[in-house]
Amino acid sequence: MPEVTAKTDLVTVTIDDVAVQVKPGTLIIRAAEQAGVYIPRFCDHPLLDPVGACRQCLVDVASPAGPEHKLRAFPKPQPACTMVVTDGMVVHTGATSEAARKAQTATMELILGSHPLDCPICDKGGECPLQNQAMMVGRDDSRFSGTKRHYPKPLPLTANILLDRERCVLCQRCTRFAAQIPADPFIGLQGRGAKEQIGRFDPAALGFELTAQQGTVQEDEVAWGERTVEGQPFASYFSGNIVQICPVGALTSADYRFRSRPFDLVSLPGVAEHDSSGSAIRVDLRRGRVLRRLAAHDDAVNQEWLSDKDRFAFGWQTAPDRLTAPLIRDGGELREASWPEAIAAAAAGLAQAAGVGVLPGGRLTLEDALAYSVFARRVLHTDDVDYRSRPHSAEETAFLASQVAGSGLGVTFEALTSGAPVVMAGFEPEDEGGIVFLRLREAVRKRGAKVFSIAPFASVGVQRLGGELIPALPGGEAAALTALTEASPAGAALKAADGRGVIVVGERLALVPGGLTAALAAAARLGAKLAWIPRRAGERAAIEAGLLPGLLPGGRRLGALSGPDAAALAPLFGTDLPAAPGRDASGIVQAVIDGQIGALVVGGVDPDDMPAPAEARIALDRAFVVSLDVRRGPVAQYADVVLPVAPPLEKAGTFINWEGRLRPFGQGIATTALADGRVLARLAQALGVSDLAELGKPGLTHDFFGALGAPAARVAAPAVPAAPAPVPPGHGQALLATWRLLLDAGSCQDQAPHLAATQKLPVALVSPGTAQANGLTKGGVEISTGRGAIVLPLRIAPDMLDGVVWAPANSGASRVLPALGACGGAVTLKPADTKEVG
């Protein structure tokens, strides 16, 4: 948002004879950028605290002093990255001052002294700030005649991040990032002087000898989240950022190292598809193949950061099981077919079916979501459509339709990071929010925001936010939200924030009856904003397109269209809309099992994500299934027709992030792959609707939404009584808490082995009391329901409520929904043999 600042609030500074007006408190180096003057730097990064370590940015400074405001020069060049401008300051950089030039050249000489100058074999060569700035201010020759530093290389900081120490110029951007931005100080400075190096504490790398006692760590006493699946100290969900901000070639990622030269890459802007933030990314391709992804600069969303998942998990788009041609079931087996044959087969099957349900999945662009919406209502004449392939509720349907749909740009990252208090319910920012977590850290660190989490325990992520736990048993969130009054610290903080406080709810709150109703009531009661932050990238667009039963685009209620609304929808949706709201995803599955629905159109859905995986598989088995998928996914084995669709890289489209912000992206590479919407356009034609040829195209989509006004009739807000706070079950049982870790067994991550190796070790967590009450000692625990069991190593969470067990939803041996058939409620605990787990 452009800030309007009165001229009198600005200070004037002259840099290389260019006068600029900047806000007071601006660093010289930032002011110089505004003046169009580049000052060389290494340690400086606009999003990190100034440190003044590398001394590359030395400039000549004179500022007015004394009663007469006479210009007084500093006796020697000053660091531009730590000195704040003052009114009337005059700065000369190396371009206009011999002294500054000399100082910069001197620093560069020292930096290059021990640098290997292995640019021809260095990944950074060609995009290296050190290279560029050495050309800018460096000497032509080297006077260093000594022995340069040598280290064994590379040093793996994590399974994913490698460090070549001899290239490192010790600017400390990486260590400062780790400490300041995610608060994951997994690396630090070690040693001192010329032997100083970056690392995690690694006795071997440092040449320390530990005593037997020092070297022994009781693994089961290591707090959860501090071990990866491979047994290394857990690194960070954001470690890839240190590779990107390294100004030399010291930090590389295992998957990009030695893979390409920067000048062979074609860079494209894109939008990340792994969470609902819609982070801006840069996609680097060589010969049409993605070699890496970087954070792009977007102040409003991800600034210059990216989660490791968004950065490294791109291989799924070109996985070996990628579908390249349609498949049809022929004699029980899927075989490749031509598009006309497959479309005809799909159309025939759908036309014959007694009823059709549509499960488009949660990863769609707005274009594809609109196409599904039109396809369901107009072509299939059904309102049995629900994008939610995750646990959901009718209360949530009403909440999303009444509060989220058509609400435009609501609560934004800016609002979330204003410094006002944030209360979270059913939401784990580090695991389920990705970049949301980093922005909350920013709010906490820079603006003193207070964060509260309604949960059974304070997760590592909440602890890193300095968050305060509002203890609630799983299922007790609604009651906790109801109890959020001015008498509680969180409620008082929200109230005091006078409209700026935010209640953040995640998709898991849908599982608690009355949870979303209670959140709405709390927000109204305390004058707080309410933000709903789902996990998947396509959720918001699906809601805007009306991919929920009873909901039409832009928040319109089915069956209550005004004249103008009907007219606006008619060109795409026709005039013969289904009369009554249809079924939600669970209802659709049940209707198939009950024989009321004979066919399903399924987007990228994994039955194991569905509220009841076993039932979902029965339904898929019974119905005539048309599957639109990028890869030969788990639905293919049930599908009668499989139609390949394009991954984000191969189509243009628009994600809508949780803020309601449009995140359009262009087609990255030209392929024959078709977006979902374009496939549906063909299917519509085959089903006899001939005027939808443009379906799925961005132009049509944006024209359609552009012409929509405010809806005349909306779905009513949910009004479900809050479930009473649950009672901890008795001996041998516990209430299950679970969520998905950011890095887990998700199918979009399965092509990134180095990334996968940094997953947290899946463990079950219980309180000390629960452990004692159930005879759970060191070792493992079996968590079971009538449906099945999972066995996990046990860890104790000191602050967890008694009577709760937590397990990751989809990690390693912990596949909660498919194994237990539930993601909440009471489960049975018993000790398990640890030798078989881990």
Added chain:
Amino acid sequence: MTTLTPVLTKRWGKANSWRLAEYQADGGYQAARKALTMEPQAIVDLVKAAGLRGRGGAGFPAGTKWSFLPKPDGGPRYLVVNADESEPGTCKDMPMLMADPHMLLEGMIITSWAIGCHHAFIYLRGEVVHVYRRLLRAIEEARAAGILGDHVLGTDYQLEITAHAGGGAYICGEETALLDSLEGKRGQPRLKPPFPAAEGLYARPTVINNVETISQVPPIILGGADWFGSMGTEKSHGFGIFSLSGHVQRPGQYEAPFGVTMRELIDMAGGIREGHKLKFWMPGGASTSMFTEEQLDLNLDYDNVIQAGSMLGTRALQVFDDTVCVVRVVSRWMEFYAHESCGKCTPCREGTAWLRDTLCRIEAGGGTPADMDVLGDIPASIGGCFCPLGAGAPLALNSSLKYFRDEYEEHIRLGRCPFDRAATTAFNGEVA
């Protein structure tokens, strides 16, 4: 003729001088008792009027430093005593703490009262375990006697003193690195502003002073500003410990008023080693520019020494006679700086290592004429460093080039060191 003025060192020779009973028998803690009856501001004003300047090296007026603290806001304020004495040649604070730790504690009580501090710290360099033990014992004694604790000297004033032993890093003598280290972090200098007076220990208002500075507070309380100002020079009031080491007959601590000359001090120390003459001397530790005979009659105070091109620093006066190879001395110091560079900033980290390698190579006979360029230019490059410790690292080298450039060139020309090493260390007619 200047004479010695033993105040700080007065009790050093006494038996059990470090014990509380002996200290009290000699009138110890009378100054603190008096101070606790004074308004805190009156103490600050008195110390300002006395003109006590920081004895840690920089010479900043102590009372002025104390008055930089913001107004009390109900939160904690801290006094931190810098006892991380690590500057090469400097050896005044450790003997002070060995011989008379209660004098420091008394000074800390007075200063803490003056600035509104209830928990003061002593940051001691980690290697001196014997000093640490003595300091801990002194604090223990003082607490047991009710001199520290909830009722300091029977008043309602509360004060705890914690002695903390560092890990043995030169950088932790820099006040902000000291604070980081005291907080349990890696000791590296902090960006200023904020200055410690505003955001020091645990981001609270903090006064950091040297052992000797704080130890001078009790005599000022008892003797008054005029008494203190009657000693020293116009801008450097009072007295200080001048530590003479090296090629003098009687190395040691000489407590004298500011303005004393090196010639006088060398005379007090019995003159230069028999049969030799002075070659050069360091006025304030290894991080200052060296002097030669030319400056023997310079009145040693903060400003005179700066005017003469060096710094009085810690008054670590190191004397080198004509047997000494200046390349060797400077190389050893550079090895120290390269080893002790904290690594935060490029110039100090890389520059000191480069200079060390070059100097050691020249000393060993492997120098080339091109090395003289490096010796000439790299010190200026280090000048762009983060903290004053880096800036001080090449000063001895620079000044040695000014006085003894030919000696470096001779090493390079000959391909060896022209000096007899054994002669440097042979004392009292020993045969090398």
